[in-house]
Amino acid sequence: MSEPTPLTIANADARRLFLDLHALSDPPLGRLTADGAQALVDRIGFVQIDSINTVERAHHMIMFARRHGYAQTQLPRLVEKTRGLFENWTHDASLIPTRFFPYWGRKFADEHKRFVSSRWWAEAGPDFPKVMDQVRDRVAAEGPLLTRDFGEERVRPSGGWWDWTPSKMALEFLWRTGVLAVARRESFQKVYDLTERVIPETHRAAAPDPEEVVDWACRSALERLGAARPGEIAGFWDLISIREAEQWCDQAARRGDLCVVHVQGADGKTTAAFAFADIEARLAAAAPAPDVLRVLSPFDPVIRNRQRLERLFGFDYRFEAFVPEAKRRWGYYVFPILEGDRFVGRIDMRAKRDSGDLAVAGLWWEPKVRSSKARQARLERQVERIQRFAGVERVVWPEAKSTRPGDSHQFVAKVRA
DSSP: OOOOOOEEEOHHHHHHHHHHHTTOSSOSOSBOOHHHHHHHHHHHOOEEOOSOOSSSOHHHHHHHHHOTBOOTTHHHHHHHTSOOEEEEESSSEEEEEGGGGGGHHHHHHHHHHHHHTSHHHHHHOTTHHHHHHHHHHHHHHHOSBOGGGGTOOOOOTTOSGGGSOHHHHHHHHHHHTTSEEEEEEETTEEEEEEGGGTSOHHHHHOOOOHHHHHHHHHHHHHHHHSEEOHHHHHHHHTOSOHHHHHHHHHHHHHHTSEEEEEEEOTTSOEEEEEEETTHHHHHHHOOOOOSOEEEOOTTOHHHHOHHHHHHHHOOOOOOOTTSOGGGOSSOSSEEEEEETTEEEEEEEEEEETTTTEEEEEEEEEOTTOOOOHHHHHHHHHHHHHHHHHHTOSEEEOOTTSOOSTTTGGGOOOOOOO
């Protein structure tokens, strides 16, 4: 008997499912309660944290793009008060639902193995284990501490573990390996405490076996991706290897839990991927993205995988903050613009809190996207919402053009060749 022909998922349907799973199919207006903020993070899986603050920090922008009623106090409260979120690593530093904490035991063990076998450990010196004991003992005795409480930090501009003092290295090592946890942040600096004083005991007590970790990591990732290749599944939480994800997909497909689908890209080409066996029902249930315009953080989970972004949406995006200025095509910190289910442009802007301005430095519409007055007006309304969210007084468009609402549709920045 021949194998059934794999389902082909049209590009429009693939985009609709992906955006729905990432909570971008819901209208962004309306109040967001504390429970709603927790549910939103649970739905998308995590929100990435980043130190760069050009308009607002990445985790706040991720939440605001989905619900304009979000307040910057809500995520910190979920970390510090309700303990519904904890801070650790996925592919990067992130806020993660605390109910997922048991699965991070594997990451803690993997991080320990990686560091003790690295050049970093060798260069830390033979006294480093003693330093770690001293740091842990101080935190245990004194309560939550920042790096500066140890009176040693002398970080050079290049950053990196080799530039840190022994106490800072010990704090980060103990955090990365699960001995310490981030109790809160002060001026974006981590405040460390013993994990048992931060993570509720019900989440610390659970100890899933290796097979359970792999099954959870793959299943929960695919639930948030809709259809994905093993590498994308493994990379979602960054807890397991691609090989483990491949084996899980093969076994789940043999059991009938998964099926192979062909996902049409923005260019019309199809890519084989795995999806749950009820993928057609999931596609039917996925709500269409509302016809609204949103400005996304460069660290939004939809943006994170650049190859998938270009394949699914035809949007070629590069974050250029770490690219030398002379080599940047767009700008230092450029925000993608999502309209409905497609990316229509990008905007470079920065909150200048000393002057109270949200300064727009550049705006670029994508090819085949018309810079109509209606579209420009929608963008202006959204930028004004962001201006209020960022706590500054006004939006300033380039001086060469009028700053009056409705007039800035004339402005289209030039792309550096």
